[in-house]
Amino acid sequence: MPAMSATPPPRSQDATILLLHDARAVHDTASIRLRDYMLQGTPGWIAANILPGARSGSGTIPGASIDANTGKLRNPNNAAPELLKEGRWKAVASSSPAQETASGEYAWSEPVGQVKRIPDPEDYYSPFVEGGEILCQPVKGPQGIEQFGPVRLLFTGWGEFVGPAFGFLQSHPSLLSPGVPAPSEVSQLAEVLSGKNPLLALLAFRHLLTAHQLTTRQAQDRLNSSGANLTAGLVYLLITNPSLDDQKRPLVEAVPAFVKDASKITQLRPVGLAAYAVGLLDIANPAALAETKRVVAALSDRTKALGPDAETDPYLHLIFEKMGVAR
Amino acid sequence: MGNGDSASTPASNPSPAQSLSSATSDSATQSAAGDAGSSVVTCGTPADAPAGQPAPAAQKAHLVVQVKDCSGKAVQGVNVAVSGKGWNGVTDASGKFDFGDENPDTYTVTGLLTATSTPASQTLAAPAGQTTQYNLVICNITIEIQINNTGTANDDIVQVKCAHPAHRHKVPCQIKIASGAAHDHQITLGNPDGRLRFPESGDTTKNVTLPAAGTWVAFEISGENASNAIGDAVIQATLGAACPDGGAGNVGDVKGSKPATVFWFDAAEIKMTPGGNYVISGNLYTPNAGHAIDHSAKATIKPAGVDCSTPQVKDLRVGIMQLALQGVQRTMTWSNPTIAWVAGTAAGTSTTVPASIVFKRNHPVNANDSAGAVDPLYDQPGHPHVTIDANSVQVPGGCAGGGAAATSSDTPSGGAAPATVNLPASTAAGVNVGTVTYTLTSTKIDLDFLVWAVIFNKSTNQFCAVRERSWNLHADSAAAGDQKAKTDAADRAPTTDPVGGQPFSNDVLNDPANKSTTQVGSTVFTK
Numbered sequence: 001m002p003a004m005s006a007t008p009p010p011r012s013q014d015a016t017i018l019l020l021h022d023a024r025a026v027h028d029t030a031s032i033r034l035r036d037y038m039l040q041g042t043p044g045w046i047a048a049n050i051l052p053g054a055r056s057g058s059g060t061i062p063g064a065s066i067d068a069n070t071g072k073l074r075n076p077n078n079a080a081p082e083l084l085k086e087g088r089w090k091a092v093a094s095s096s097p098a099q100e101t102a103s104g105e106y107a108w109s110e111p112v113g114q115v116k117r118i119p120d121p122e123d124y125y126s127p128f129v130e131g132g133e134i135l136c137q138p139v140k141g142p143q144g145i146e147q148f149g150p151v152r153l154l155f156t157g158w159g160e161f162v163g164p165a166f167g168f169l170q171s172h173p174s175l176l177s178p179g180v181p182a183p184s185e186v187s188q189l190a191e192v193l194s195g196k197n198p199l200l201a202l203l204a205f206r207h208l209l210t211a212h213q214l215t216t217r218q219a220q221d222r223l224n225s226s227g228a229n230l231t232a233g234l235v236y237l238l239i240t241n242p243s244l245d246d247q248k249r250p251l252v253e254a255v256p257a258f259v260k261d262a263s264k265i266t267q268l269r270p271v272g273l274a275a276y277a278v279g280l281l282d283i284a285n286p287a288a289l290a291e292t293k294r295v296v297a298a299l300s301d302r303t304k305a306l307g308p309d310a311e312t313d314p315y316l317h318l319i320f321e322k323m324g325v326a327r
Numbered sequence: 328m329g330n331g332d333s334a335s336t337p338a339s340n341p342s343p344a345q346s347l348s349s350a351t352s353d354s355a356t357q358s359a360a361g362d363a364g365s366s367v368v369t370c371g372t373p374a375d376a377p378a379g380q381p382a383p384a385a386q387k388a389h390l391v392v393q394v395k396d397c398s399g400k401a402v403q404g405v406n407v408a409v410s411g412k413g414w415n416g417v418t419d420a421s422g423k424f425d426f427g428d429e430n431p432d433t434y435t436v437t438g439l440l441t442a443t444s445t446p447a448s449q450t451l452a453a454p455a456g457q458t459t460q461y462n463l464v465i466c467n468i469t470i471e472i473q474i475n476n477t478g479t480a481n482d483d484i485v486q487v488k489c490a491h492p493a494h495r496h497k498v499p500c501q502i503k504i505a506s507g508a509a510h511d512h513q514i515t516l517g518n519p520d521g522r523l524r525f526p527e528s529g530d531t532t533k534n535v536t537l538p539a540a541g542t543w544v545a546f547e548i549s550g551e552n553a554s555n556a557i558g559d560a561v562i563q564a565t566l567g568a569a570c571p572d573g574g575a576g577n578v579g580d581v582k583g584s585k586p587a588t589v590f591w592f593d594a595a596e597i598k599m600t601p602g603g604n605y606v607i608s609g610n611l612y613t614p615n616a617g618h619a620i621d622h623s624a625k626a627t628i629k630p631a632g633v634d635c636s637t638p639q640v641k642d643l644r645v646g647i648m649q650l651a652l653q654g655v656q657r658t659m660t661w662s663n664p665t666i667a668w669v670a671g672t673a674a675g676t677s678t679t680v681p682a683s684i685v686f687k688r689n690h691p692v693n694a695n696d697s698a699g700a701v702d703p704l705y706d707q708p709g710h711p712h713v714t715i716d717a718n719s720v721q722v723p724g725g726c727a728g729g730g731a732a733a734t735s736s737d738t739p740s741g742g743a744a745p746a747t748v749n750l751p752a753s754t755a756a757g758v759n760v761g762t763v764t765y766t767l768t769s770t771k772i773d774l775d776f777l778v779w780a781v782i783f784n785k786s787t788n789q790f791c792a793v794r795e796r797s798w799n800l801h802a803d804s805a806a807a808g809d810q811k812a813k814t815d816a817a818d819r820a821p822t823t824d825p826v827g828g829q830p831f832s833n834d835v836l837n838d839p840a841n842k843s844t845t846q847v848g849s850t851v852f853t854k
Contacts, residue, residue: 020609057610058764059661059745061684061844066752068760071679073750073846080842081659081686083610083745113657113688113742115836117698117713123743124609279616280608283738284715289617323616324603 012130015318020125021132021153022232023277027121028152030202030233030240034169034176036150037137043095043166045137046102047159050127052087057129059083059112082109085128085145092133092159095166108144121281125153133159155229161199168192168200176203180211189213193222198230205234209241209251216245219254228270235274239295240288252291256298265303265310272299272319279323296325387428388453391460394422394438396467396507397572402440405465410435410448429453436461441581466570468507470514470537470583472562474500474548480586481634483558485523486643487550487591489791491779491821495549496789497526498639502546502564502583508539513567514582522552522560522589534567550589557632558586590633590640592723595626595793597647597780599814602736605772605802612741612770612804619739619800620812622647622705623732624780626793627724635726644720645733646783648790648825649696649705651832652775657688657741660805661748661765666852668761674854678752680763682848688742689841694832696737696776703790703827704783706735720783733780737812739800741770761852769805779825780818792821 012018037045060082064075086107094100106128116123122145127134133156137149145151154162169176175185175192192204205222208214223234238252245251255271262268278285278292300320303310310316394405401422408415409426412434416424426436435450453459474483476499486496504512516525517532525533526549535544554560564583600621603614613619626645633640662683668676697703700710706719715735722729746767753759776799779792796818802810835841 017609055749057745059748061748061750064750064844066678066680066750066763068678068680068752068754071681071849071851073681073684073844075844078842078844080839080844081684081745081748083743110743111837112686112744113659115657115688115739115742115833117833118715119611119613119738119740123611123740124613126610129610276616280613283618283736286621286716286718286734286736292616322606322608 015314016322017125017130019273019276019315019318019322020280021130022155022273023280024121024125024153025132025155025229026232026236026274026277027281029155029158029199029229030206030236032135032152032199032203034166034203037095037135037166039137043170045095045135045162045166046091046099047093047133047135047154047162048089048091048102049133049159050087050089050131052085052127052129052131053107055084056086057084057126060109062109081112083112083129084109085126087128087131089134093163095163104138106147110144118284121153122151124280127151127153133157135159135162155233158199158229161197164197165199165203168197176207181207181213186213190218193218194225198227198233201226202230202233202237206237206241209237209243212243214243214245214251216247216249216251216254219245219251220258223254223258228266231267232270232273232277235271235295236277239274239278239291240282240285242287242291252295255295259295259298259302262302263306265306265313265316268299268302268306268310269313269315271295272316275299276319276323296320296323300325386455388431388455389428389458390426390434390436390453391458392418392424392426392436392438392463393460394418394447394463394465396465397509397570398507400467400507402465402467405438405440405463407436407438407463410437431455434459434461436463438463438465440465440467466507466566466572466580466582468512468572468582469505470502470564471505472500472502472564472583472585473543474498474562474585474587475638476501480558482637482639483586484588484590484633484637484639485548485550486639486782487553487589488524488528491792491795492790492824494789494791495524495526495528496639497547497549500546500548500562501543502535502537503541503543504537504539505541508537508541508572510539510571512537512539512571512582514564515567516546517563517565518560519563520552520560522550522554523562523587524549524551548587550591552589553591554589554630556630557588560587560589561585562587588630588633591629592626592782592793593629594724595780596624597778597794597796597818598623598732599778599796599798599812601798601812601814602738603811605800605804605810607770607804610743610745612744612772612802614738614811617738618736620737620798620814622649622735622737622778624734624794625721625724625730625732626780626782627730628726631725633725635722635729640726642784642786643723644783644785645723646704646720646781646790647706647733647735648703648779648781648792648827649737650777650823650826651690651694651696651835652777653690653692653694654773654775655687656690656772656774656836658769658771658773659686659741659744659767660684660769660771660847661686662768663766664763664850664852666752666761666763668854669759672760672854676760677851677853678760679849679851680750680752681846682850683768683846684748684750684765685845685847687843687845688836689843690832690835691841692830692835693826694830694835695826695828696832697827698831698833702829702831703788703825704781705778720785723782737776739772739774741772741804744770769803771803772800774800777823777825779821781825788827790825790827792823792825794818795821795823 090103437446437448447463526547602618701707719735721733724730780794798814
């Protein structure tokens with residue numbers, strides 16, 4: 001298992017591209033706010049596979065051409081290169097039964113080299129260039145990426161969990177609302193946390209964590225009983241949300257403890273992925289970045305302790321390389 | 328003996344033996360300092376005449392002094408003395424002092440309110456068997472000064488002038504005659520140790536006219552040089568002209584003072600910590616993890632004891648400003664062209680194409696590296712999608728809850744760049760012969776920055792640099808070796824002014840007018 005994502009949708013099998021896909025999926029899935037996809041109290045969302053066209057991700061210079069006789073670049077408008085994003089989307093689930101099999105096309109271009117104060121996840125990995133499963137809310141009128149509304153890259157295959165998550169939200173409208181949950185809601189969130197819907201579990205984990213209602217025991221139990229994607233999401237949340245447990249200890253300590261107790265490389269990959277995602281996409285969170293260094297150090301130590309197979313694991317090796325970790 | 332409740336004997340050696348033959352009984356000579364030709368300074372009302380009462384001891388002359396101000400009010404606390412005799416004392420609540428019985432003679436009695444004032448004096452003959460009262464009139468206005476227009480002392484502070492950018496922090500003040508004046512007074516405000524100005528650079532003094540009615544007159548101060556201790560910058564109010572009420576008083580006599588403090592910032596620093604190596608991540612050329620560089624700024628308010636809750640200080644924060652210097656900042660090069668011929672193109676057809684396509688983003692001016700929501704600082708907390716670091720603004724050290732470093736970071740990327748660029752190749756007649764595909768071979772970032780630790784007023788947006796440092800990033804994805812940010816070895820005192828406001832650096836870079844697409848070399852394809 002060199003990469004955690006299944007194929008399709010990422011069209012490239014380049015390990016770096018796959019890693020970037022996974023990192024954005026961790027960031028985006030852990031950041032989903034279902035309320036962003038509610039329209040006047042009613043869910044309005046589509047989970048869709050993005051199938052980029054062959055030219056998507058390539059550049060062009062609008063109106064420019066090469067004079068085949070002289071070899072000179074003709075660029076009458078002094079245009080700058082643009083990045084093409086084009087392809088098709090196909091719903092895998094939707095809030096509207098009529099849209100469950102909906103599909104459509106997209107095509108737009110973006111300026112190349114646009115300098116941003118804080119790069120967007122879309123700049124690192126674009127599902128509209130490389131493919132992916134997204135949660136979106138298509139809107140009529142806007143051009144460009146705005147036509148998809150708020151876009152979140154999902155872990156591949158997690159589209160099926162979106163509908164049940166919204167169903168739960170509608171039946172428990174206050175449960176994931178901002179603020180400190182009531183004691184009875186804490187119990188309900190704990191049940192959701194240990195449930196079978198990983199998206200709901202991730203959202204419940206985040207809510208308990210940010211409301212300072214998560215215990216170290218709950219965090220450890222969930223880390224030890226989750227699949228790779230959910231584990232990556234949980235670790236990401238622990239790193240990016242400094243919080244204390246019921247004993248007033250930093251909850252993020254659960255991550256190094258989890259790493260220390262890990263006996264398989266498959267347990268360590270999600271931790272590495274989460275740390276990489278933080279380092280890449282949460283540059284405006286210095287506390288999380290500092291925590292990432294600690295987690296990566298623990299990860300490096302543990303991979304060495306697990307022996308040569310772990311040390312040479314291509315997925316972790318790539319993460320260490322990308323993060324500039326000397327080994 | 329004596330008058331009122333004054334002491335009955337002189338304070339110091341009041342009874343020297345003197346020859347009776349030296350006494351003069353009725354040839355009094357009167358004079359008054361500052362009012363030659365007048366028998367007694369009167370402030371418009373005649374001074375009291377000598378009492379001429381019989382003295383208890385027939386062989387002796389009894390000497391009494393009465394000090395009043397120009398309004399006729401008794402002045403307590405005046406140091407009075409008989410010239411040349413060493414007899415002295417301090418007036419009581421009735422303004423009097425009794426020198427006691429002395430040998431009859433002509434004496435000059437002086438009165439001095441403060442060490443820096445001009446003494447009042449009167450010379451009279453003191454005949455035997457009488458009490459001679461010397462009447463002194465002094466210019467005894469009392470002046471009140473308020474700094475920051477309040478009567479409290481904790482806000483009697485002003486920030487030292489800023490060198491970069493040059494400006495002066497001004498504090499409103501007011502001054503008035505509290506009592507003792509019959510006429511408006513010319514007063515000169517000054518500060519002997521040079522820590523203050525009134526308020527511009529050349530205003531070492533300021534002349535004001537204070538109404539006798541006690542109306543406040545406004546003035547401003549600014550800080551020229553830093554205080555070593557609380558209250559060591561003293562505003563002095565001196566007579567700017569001869570006392571208009573008459574009475575003893577010369578230009579320069581100190582009539583009031585107010586201690587002030589010129590606060591400043593010490594232990595200022597701007598630290599820069601380079602981050603990771605630059606690598607291509609997706610479409611971006613960015614650090615391998617985290618930031619290109621981390622900023623950390625600190626400063627501590629001085630002197631110790633400045634009240635940070637005062638209006639002059641409460642809004643001051645330590646922050647960071649960054650200036651992006653002019654130059655070509657981003658260069659993307661696509662090379663290694665390949666061609667996909669249009670179907671039907673005859674074998675042997677040749678076409679020439681550029682060997683490389685080069686796209687540059689220029690930064691033709693120095694520009695503030697900021698954004699609208701956080702301007703003029705590089706970063707401020709509380710602005711989603713703009714804030715880089717929630718700790719980017721901090722209370723200065725020396726204040727409650729202060730002293731933590733203001734931190735931020737920069738992670739400039741090359742900007743999203745496609746891996747390939749396709750261009751059609753066509754004849755002058757518009758016949759398309761094929762599509763040429765170029766591959767991204769290099770993304771270069773060439774950035775030079777000046778960064779400052781600044782003292783920032785979050786209410787007025789005014790800023791003042793306290794430390795300065797440079798850093799740069801010259802990274803090329805096609806080059807070997809470390810491609811990472813570098814900084815000056817150490818920070819330094821500011822030499823350049825930080826720049827706030829627009830244009831913002833990213834806007835300059837994204838301006839279509841600052842983009843250029845050119846070709847380099849040529850390659851010939853033959854089908």
